[in-house]
Amino acid sequence: MIGARERNGRRLRAVRMARAFKAVFQPMAIRDARVRLAGSILLLIAWLTGGRQAWRRWIYRIVFTEGDTRRMAARAVLADLRDFTFAQSSAFDRDPIIMARRQGRRDVWLRIANYLNLDEAEVQLFMEQDDE
Incomplete structure (x- = not known):
């Protein structure tokens, strides 16, 4: 016989696993992850190529012109x-x-x-x- 504590633990693991699968296979999650990744890469490139000044210029231009x-x-x-x-x-x-x-x-x-x-x-x- 399984105790209440073990059932709750299994239920919690199942919920976490379901959330992980949804995050991986939902189209919005994939699109949002790609957008975040692309933005992070652009920020990194701006930081590496021009330092803080180029990074700030890029951020200001996004806020005011996109x-x-x-x-x-x-x-x-x-x-x-x-x-x-x-x-x-x-x-x-x-x-x-x-x-x-x-x-x-x-x-x-x-x-x-x-x-x-x-x-x-x-x-x-x-x-x-x-x-x-």
Whole structure:
């Protein structure tokens, strides 16, 4: 006669085995694993070829430029950052502390623009975009 503890152990092993088989043979699991593997390989290549700088540039470009929906959202975010970071206007203020804070915000915009390798025409498009 099998005890309750052994039955529960067998049941738990069967559940784990079923989950493992599902993970291996389900098409979504295979596709997701391939996508993750491809992304990991690209990150590794970016890291090995260019170091942290190339890796960061690649990450920024994915966030702000991949896919139509994401691109629309990225444009809205960049437009908001443009206004928040004084990208279009002077960061000058008579109070040096306020001016330092504004200049720090502007540095954020310059960093993002640098990582995205935006040319002057693209920057101008972001500058002219109206918030809806």
